[in-house]
Amino acid sequence: MNILSALTAHVGADGTPVTLADRADATVVRVAGTVAKAHAPGTDPGHLARRLETAARLPGILLPPLAPAPARLHDRLVTRWPYGTPVDPDDPGAAPWEATATLLARLHGTAPPPLPPMRGPAKAARAVARLRAALRTGSHDAARPVLAAWGTLPAWARDEAPMPGPPALCHGDLHLGQLVRHPGPDGPWRLIDVDDLGLGVPAWDLARPAAWYACGLLPPGAWTRFLAAYRAARGPAVPADGDPWPALEVPARALTVQTAALAITKALAAHRPLDEAERALVDACARMTAVPYTT
Incomplete structure (x- = not known):
């Protein structure tokens, strides 16, 4: 029995199984109102257990797990969660940017629990390593400007040194796919996916929408609403007023490189050209080398 079949059996609920993801780093299956996730091979059981404990303690921010500790299945750690209604990818105008920002501000304002570092810089470094392997x-x-931009970033953003500043509780991989309404379909929004949850620079969680805005991929109005909602909820990642970019620039550059590196890696594997959005990310990387980041 492979991990997908075993995971479906492990859910223990009646209904037709639906595979939500089946990748090397995660397999996710839904049966009725229960979702089971097999985490990446080699996931640290102690770190994952502490991340589950944190989610259980913050049910108003993070979707709480159905079990307090991971189970082991086929040498993989498995967690179970209630199903929530995800963001509709076909309706970008309804994207919950304000709710996302408010949840992040509340997460960042939580007293830091005993967690390992958030894994944002590690994921960026892994994306660049994957690109180098593909090359x-x-x-x-497009690879040259992306790798050049990576080389201009400070060591902490490349996961080569500890993150600076007082640590905050961070999600570590914030994007709209990390939100669900629970209970669905109209319940409050909650953050999901604790694999990268940890302590670090809170601006990293704002970096993906900031990068999209800087690259022209997120409308200015959506970015303005997101930033205003984060500030209204007293999020600590940026100043309460004035220019937020000095705090956001390094993480936003790192996320731009990460996303561009993954895009090129996938394009090489599929023997296809970059699409318009992917090319915009590469163009942004090319501009980075000519304009030093703010320190």
Whole structure:
């Protein structure tokens, strides 16, 4: 029995199973109102247990798990969660930017629990490593500006040094796919996916929408609402007023490089050209090397 079949059996609920994800780093299955996730091979059981404990203690911010500790299945750690209604990817105008910002501000304002570092910089470094591995068997003209931009970032953003500043509780991989309404379909929004949850620079959680805005991929109005909602909820990642960019610039640059690196890696594997949005990310990386970041 493979991990997908075993995970479906592990859910223990009646209904037709639906595979939500089946990747090397995660397999996720839904049966009725229960979701089971097999985490990446090699996931630290102690770290995952502490992340589950944190989610259980913050049910108004994070979706709480159905069990207090992970189970082991086929040498993988497995967690179970209630199903929530995700953001509709076909209705970008309804994206819950204000709710997302408010949840982040509340998360960042929580007293830091005993967790490992959030894994945002580690994921960025892994994306660049994947690109370099792909370039050993192929080539792409967009890789040069992306790798050059990576080299301009400070060591902490490349996961080569500890993160600066007083640590805050961070999600570590914030995007709209990390939100669900629970109970669905009209319950309050909650953050999901605790794999990268930890202590670090809170601006990292704002970096993806900031990067999209800087690259022209997020409308100015959506960015303005997101930032205003975060400030209204007294989020600590940016100043209460004035220019937020000095706090956001390094994380936003790192997320731009990460996303561009993954895009090129996938394009090489599929033998396809970059699409318009992917090319915008690469163009932003090219601009980074000419304009030093704010310190």
